[in-house]
Amino acid sequence: MYYDFRADKLREECGVFGIFSRHDDVALNTYWGLYALQHRGQESAGIAVTDGSEMEVQRGMGLVGEVFRQGLPALRGHIAIGHVRYSTTGSSLPANTQPLLVTYSGGHISLAHNGNLTNAHELRQALEKQGSVFQTSVDSEVIVNLIARSSQGTIEDKIKESLTRIKGAYCLVIMTEDKLIGVRDPHGFRPLCLGRLxxxxxxxxxxxxxxxxxxxxxxxxxxxEMVVISDAGLKSERFGQKDRKALCVFEYIYFARPDSIIDGQSVYEARFRMGQQLARESGLAADIVISVPDSGTTAALGFSRETGIPYAEGLIKNRYIGRTFIQPEQKKRDLGVRMKLNAVRHTVQGKSIIMVDDSIVRGTTSGKIVRMLKEAGAVAVHMCVSSPPIGFPCYYGIDTAVRKELIAATKQVEEIRQFIGADSLHYLSLDGLKQSITNVASDAMCYACFNCDYPAGMPACTAAGGNKYVFE
Amino acid sequence: MYYDFRADKLREECGVFGIFSRHDDVALNTYWGLYALQHRGQESAGIAVTDGSEMEVQRGMGLVGEVFRQGLPALRGHIAIGHVRYSTTGSSLPANTQPLLVTYSGGHISLAHNGNLTNAHELRQALEKQGSVFQTSVDSEVIVNLIARSSQGTIEDKIKESLTRIKGAYCLVIMTEDKLIGVRDPHGFRPLCLGRLxxxxxxxxxxxxxxxxxxxxxxxxxxxEMVVISDAGLKSERFGQKDRKALCVFEYIYFARPDSIIDGQSVYEARFRMGQQLARESGLAADIVISVPDSGTTAALGFSRETGIPYAEGLIKNRYIGRTFIQPEQKKRDLGVRMKLNAVRHTVQGKSIIMVDDSIVRGTTSGKIVRMLKEAGAVAVHMCVSSPPIGFPCYYGIDTAVRKELIAATKQVEEIRQFIGADSLHYLSLDGLKQSITNVASDAMCYACFNCDYPAGMPACTAAGGNKYVFE
Amino acid sequence: MYYDFRADKLREECGVFGIFSRHDDVALNTYWGLYALQHRGQESAGIAVTDGSEMEVQRGMGLVGEVFRQGLPALRGHIAIGHVRYSTTGSSLPANTQPLLVTYSGGHISLAHNGNLTNAHELRQALEKQGSVFQTSVDSEVIVNLIARSSQGTIEDKIKESLTRIKGAYCLVIMTEDKLIGVRDPHGFRPLCLGRLxxxxxxxxxxxxxxxxxxxxxxxxxxxEMVVISDAGLKSERFGQKDRKALCVFEYIYFARPDSIIDGQSVYEARFRMGQQLARESGLAADIVISVPDSGTTAALGFSRETGIPYAEGLIKNRYIGRTFIQPEQKKRDLGVRMKLNAVRHTVQGKSIIMVDDSIVRGTTSGKIVRMLKEAGAVAVHMCVSSPPIGFPCYYGIDTAVRKELIAATKQVEEIRQFIGADSLHYLSLDGLKQSITNVASDAMCYACFNCDYPAGMPACTAAGGNKYVFE
Amino acid sequence: MYYDFRADKLREECGVFGIFSRHDDVALNTYWGLYALQHRGQESAGIAVTDGSEMEVQRGMGLVGEVFRQGLPALRGHIAIGHVRYSTTGSSLPANTQPLLVTYSGGHISLAHNGNLTNAHELRQALEKQGSVFQTSVDSEVIVNLIARSSQGTIEDKIKESLTRIKGAYCLVIMTEDKLIGVRDPHGFRPLCLGRLxxxxxxxxxxxxxxxxxxxxxxxxxxxEMVVISDAGLKSERFGQKDRKALCVFEYIYFARPDSIIDGQSVYEARFRMGQQLARESGLAADIVISVPDSGTTAALGFSRETGIPYAEGLIKNRYIGRTFIQPEQKKRDLGVRMKLNAVRHTVQGKSIIMVDDSIVRGTTSGKIVRMLKEAGAVAVHMCVSSPPIGFPCYYGIDTAVRKELIAATKQVEEIRQFIGADSLHYLSLDGLKQSITNVASDAMCYACFNCDYPAGMPACTAAGGNKYVFE
Ligand SMILES: Nc1ncnc2c1ncn2[C@@H]1O[C@H](COP(=O)(O)OP(=O)(O)O)[C@@H](O)[C@H]1O
Ligand SMILES: Nc1ncnc2c1ncn2[C@@H]1O[C@H](COP(=O)(O)OP(=O)(O)O)[C@@H](O)[C@H]1O
Ligand SMILES: Nc1ncnc2c1ncn2[C@@H]1O[C@H](COP(=O)(O)OP(=O)(O)O)[C@@H](O)[C@H]1O
Ligand SMILES: Nc1ncnc2c1ncn2[C@@H]1O[C@H](COP(=O)(O)OP(=O)(O)O)[C@@H](O)[C@H]1O
Ligand code: SF4
Ligand code: SF4
Ligand code: SF4
Ligand code: SF4
Ligand SMILES: [Mg+2]
Ligand SMILES: [Mg+2]
Ligand SMILES: [Mg+2]
Ligand SMILES: [Mg+2]
Known part of the structure; x- marks a missing residue:
């Protein structure tokens, strides 16, 4: 029995990495890249390498450090791609690890995907009708089948044709024997950046x-955009019709690492400004500002800077959280939060506290934290959330709860405040959120989980009332 | 570094098992069945189960006992199939474990294969041209793609249509949500039997x-024949055109367990009679008959019975042989045979010996054994082989060496005798072999590796001089 | 090849835990206790349990979560003790895991030790002269031999007699079939607290x-003090002669978790005040204050509070640090710090920075961090260290480097500044350190690694110029 | 849940190996030696090495190949000793693996033991009274404590003095920094041989x-005898008073490998002659003689040779027996024997059979085998046992059942026959057994488990009616 410390969290489903270099150890660099992207997925990891003729993949369940404990793929090559994944329980199977590696009429192809297709189910059915078989439940397999079936001549054209058929959110890194290809969907839901080494x-x-x-x-x-990297250098192509850009705002709120820069916007800066804005909107006063570490910290610092209320560490997060063994009977007890967080009595005792976190999903964890702070002597706990209430599920690669489990889908703010036992509860307004992000136009982002305005629609069966996860 | 104790052996590529029962634990019975078939493949094992709607597979590298050390598939079902595999080095990859489990337009299907298709390469190319992708290098994936692409209505018809396209050797166990299907190729190269539980x-x-x-x-x-087992009972169908039956004679000579009965013929009896016949043909006299255990034992007993020369244990085989750790530098030394066999000095000292083994592949091991016996005091070692010289490779599921590594492909018997250092060397004649198997008509068996008469042809590229293993 | 991310750090050698309860799952609570103490030792973990007659121990190499992945000791009992350990490379052996569990004339006894005896070598030699044998290189085995040889009648008296013979730093948790005993050395070097559950x-x-x-x-x-807990309740006894109290000041500076309270002093408060004092002493001005996370954070907040210079996150620490696979050739490259820390460009670019860390051991890491900040655009980096220069090794349970590897043992502050490439370098004064800790008298702490005043002497052989680690 | 296929067997508790060589890889040779001795113990394995100053040990649970899967001890040395162990359930603990490696007043010493001391309990109590502590429950720890406490000057004298105090069965290999020492107890219960490499x-x-x-x-x-091997060559010494020699006759009957020669007697020859003698004593006639493989085979061949009744393979033993996973509910079913053995229908059908096995312990397995043969069509099964009835437990290193579980301790031969369902049952007489072993004088062997004449007495507590296993 393992306890899942992230049950009350939004879960990013993937991180991808690709490298083309004739002067570096491409597998090793991919290893390090995945290690830096580990926060985007802790369930499985994989690296595929090619040397121009052979292609080899090594995949497994667990953290990057665990999957490659015995070493990296043996093949010395000049192109490699990698993938880390956090998936929903149902699809937590060895078969679902990525990158996928297949042979098709054109040779070898390997592919890794971050995102979520909204028409995967239909495409899969259509492909099955044409005689395709599927060995996994990941979207990558749908995409690779489309590519293999394309009647176009070049791999670039095959991919482009396939991309016209898929809908939803996708960042792809694709590897053939001689090319590294990066693709970002027309809405640009998920981030994907290009570097020179x-x-x-x-x-x-x-x-x-x-x-x-x-x-x-x-x-x-x-x-x-699709970038194609080969010995001939980098070539950029556009595909699909122009669509409204819709970068997932949650990347700034929660998913991405604060030291990352996405579409020109520093994640750190965005979070800091969300905290400042939240301070202005809430108009709260208190003795100290604390954060729910680590995700709430940057916004808490912004809140503190704006108000002048001192920031302090009020909660310590156990840094060895992971797949911790728990006996079945223990699950009933209130263990969860104590395993992860502990109050700093010196900080909180006798204080009125502003506690900043990035978001509330189900609300159960927040309630336990508030209680913990009060037991440690806090006289008041004002919860400040650096994003608006999450009222709608995500269909673009984030594992939010199903709708009815989202506390903000069924409860008003005051009801939520009561539920978590805070003295007051303040969400950042959607407008305030938009203003916090200065380097991306506010109409170039997705806010669907806040405002139900889905830039790329939703899966057909879901729209029709079906279950969220179709292939599980 | 692991030392492969079977490098100088013919290797069976697979064993399959399937069960349909509403009263037994089908996964557990499959586990035991594979355990009894373990001699047919030690590299990987897998079990797939269905309960009528879900389908689950668990596969891994290693012995049955290792792969399922942590337990069997969790799904409680009424149908299960299983597979053990010994493959050639190149394809020794986690991706190649069986049974395969896929979804296709008709639902789930799981498939396990024993044998070797001679037109897999062509079929694969054709399927790829039609847009199929391949994630493994096993024939099963070709077959499952054919089934998925069949335009026939029922699963039985889909399978039958697919079978008309594949050539070579195949025994299949196939599982859908509600059916267990067993198929044996028209030549019947590999054994497959039906039981009632x-x-x-x-x-x-x-x-x-x-x-x-x-x-x-x-x-x-x-x-x-194809048998289809469902809640409606067992249904038998014939498929393909009638072909000459060609059961692999090597199943009797070496592969199968002596306690098995194949096509009505006791393996034990066949081996015993081969030994008797070999005794008659060789006309040898000596102090004792010994075997190279375990494969030579039954024929040695037949030899002894025929001649009246006492049978004795002259060699003891270490029963803990397996994936034994060896340091690289050790490979140069003459370790191999000593790790596996040891002479019983009391038995062999001062004796003239008839040593019976089932076959000679490369001849290197036989040479070392002869030397070991002489060092232990044997005054003469007459090697008797209960099969004819292996002069040709197998294309029907057995990993014989490539042709030029088969000692009998390049050397005359007298040269081989000199190579292994025996005082005399006697092979069973092909006629003698045929006579030893009384319950199967002699024209109903394959002897191609002895006489180059391939009942199902050979792979196109091979015929054209290509390499034996096409997908590696 | 694993890269040790802590090579340039002081290493705490142990954490201990004990529980006596007839109403709780003692093994499970010990598991959680060790999990909270994991920062005190990541190399091995162990739990021993007794039910009043049997005693069982389970120990292994790795994190608590890894050692007990398959479950806890099976024995259901009412007393348990546990141990986590980080040891020097030489003694990183399975045999050295704790708690030790032995039988002796009085029955079973299990013992776990945090600290370091200064006369272990002599005691061991003396015991060996009396005929004792040693199977490990941990001090616990010396102590348990002393107890077993004591001529006293009760276990309490045996322990007390043994304690008169050992010197140095030790916190012990000891378990017999019916007693849980906690011991803290007369100097009180290491913390040990008592709780009610x-x-x-x-x-x-x-x-x-x-x-x-x-x-x-x-x-x-x-x-x-020695506390003895049994069904009769808690009994406290004093042992040894009165000695000057000498709590390790480094527990406040670095080792302990900030949410712990040690000898009445909040660790968080102490660190915060160190930062404030450092601010006063250094008199620095700059654009922002950042910390080297996590150990520098609390002092950095104090520094910021005192000066009014805003605190910001300038470095992000990868939270998946651990036993990460590294290929040999990579060690030459400047990988280490990049694996662990990354600069937040938005925070540091164009800024003059005060960077706060708790201490400098060898100085190599600090130098790399300064360089990383400058590469990210910092215009000036002033390094502020919330402790005095470490000029002397520790003999009381902390694995400081050997003296010649301590940068402050051989270099002046200005030389160190040049070595690490900072624009200025400021250490907290010893007096300032003392003032920061308000709840413990300043003469009741050890500062030996700063001022060479060793409260409990040093190991004989070391004093005489020998090597620091005597048993390795 | 693992099923123990050896529950109805006598279990040898250990095998030992030692090597002194300046020209060979001593650790690797020890590895191979243990691999050949694996039949003497499958539960744990260990190798200790010295290079003259350092000493290193690597030990673990499992087969030799498993324990050293990741490689051998790193230390390159000139002396190594090794140990394999099969122990009783109670002591199946990691702590009990051997060789033991300790430091004592004279330096390092490593020790491995095959056998069982009859006064270990008393010695342990005495040592504990003197202040020794024990971390394991193996006799080796008692011996090493005696050596460490000896007041003698040289290691040879210390060992000799210690040997005067221990009683029972012991073969020891001992290693110091510069010596390899082999010791065999005055009765010579267990075999120990010397070789030149x-x-x-x-x-x-x-x-x-x-x-x-x-x-x-x-x-x-x-x-x-004690042999001491060093760079000075081999030195032999005698110790203790002269005692009657009492080599365990069961080594010939069952434990040893048939290709071994013990005290000048070929094990193979002994077993063969037991079979011949059994044939003469039983006067049986039948169609065929079969064995229960592997232990019954050599005697069965002797039986066949003597009578002229043809030997055939009637039972096939699964060669992948080991730690096979079994679900709890399965244990109730009659799985055990079917997992291990299968009848060869061709051999047994319609035949009257003489089935030879080496011994009967509890009788449950024999009963199941008889039933299996009858189900396969045998018309009569005459069970012939190549040893007398086992009526008494062994105190000299063999894990026989406790007395009341030995079927021959409570039942007459006719009752046993009925219990196992054989048509007749014939045990070899004690006299017949003695005559079968020609190279060892019949008064130089132990037969205590047959005739209750214990050459070295029995443990005090046992003699007084206590439990057999004292330390568990
Ligand atoms: N190394 C890191 N340092 C600081 N923040 C990080 C790091 N890695 C990921 N993050 C951030 O951590 C947040 C998630 O962590 P945290 O709040 O601690 O866990 P949880 O998922 O339980 O909320 C995300 O906001 C992510 O941006
Ligand atoms: N349990 C068994 N008992 C006896 N023979 C077996 C058993 N399992 C497989 N065999 C037979 O063993 C033979 C192969 O074993 P052996 O000769 O010992 O190994 P090798 O593959 O090295 O020749 C085959 O002939 C097979 O029929
Ligand atoms: N969960 C935690 N949260 C914050 N600080 C912690 C936690 N656990 C341990 N610490 C503190 O972390 C510091 C060590 O961590 P850090 O500086 O990140 O690593 P390093 O050992 O590399 O310096 C110690 O000061 C310790 O008090
Ligand atoms: N490699 C071997 N070949 C033949 N016999 C062996 C071998 N190794 C051990 N033995 C013998 O096997 C016997 C035990 O094996 P067996 O009867 O098969 O198992 P069990 O312990 O179940 O009776 C012993 O008599 C031992 O001498
Ligand atoms: S719905 Fe929410 S989580 Fe999903 S992409 Fe849009 S903003 Fe991001
Ligand atoms: S070629 Fe030989 S091994 Fe292959 S099927 Fe024919 S007889 Fe069997
Ligand atoms: S020497 Fe330093 S680290 Fe050691 S106990 Fe004293 S203050 Fe602590
Ligand atoms: S009692 Fe039996 S098993 Fe034990 S040593 Fe004597 S003969 Fe051997
Ligand atoms: Mg968070
Ligand atoms: Mg063989
Ligand atoms: Mg630090
Ligand atoms: Mg046996």
């Missing part, structure tokens, strides 16, 4: 993965 | 797997 | 381990 | 371990 190129979900390998951030791959 | 049915590569689960041997699946 | 008792290295199991902090075990 | 020396429980490393059998270590 010596004479070679790197593609990654976040710029922190460029930093770790010493690559320089060149720019972000644009929505609707 | 209470109200349920069992299919297995050898009857020893029926024995272990307490099932009763009903009969063998016939060449060109 | 329902009707039971808990002993732990730090109060954060009481918090996690829901126990209430009763008080600290005093230097020279 | 180039310029070096090898000591092993059985000569098959010399064969595997290519060493030449020089002679057996004599009862009451």
């Amino acid at each position: 010596g004479g070679g190129w790197v593609i990654a979900s976040e710029s922190c993965a460029l930093d770790i390998v010493g690559a320089e951030l060149v720019r972000d791959i644009e929505p609707g | 209470g109200g349920g049915w069992v299919i297995a590569s050898e009857s020893c797997a029926l024995d272990i689960v307490g099932a009763e041997l009903v009969r063998d699946i016939e060449p060109g | 329902g009707g039971g008792w808990v002993i732990a290295s730090e109060s954060c381990a009481l918090d996690i199991v829901g126990a209430e902090l009763v008080r600290d075990i005093e230097p020279g | 180039g310029g070096g020396w090898v000591i092993a429980s059985e000569s098959c371990a010399l064969d595997i490393v290519g060493a030449e059998l020089v002679r057996d270590i004599e009862p009451g």
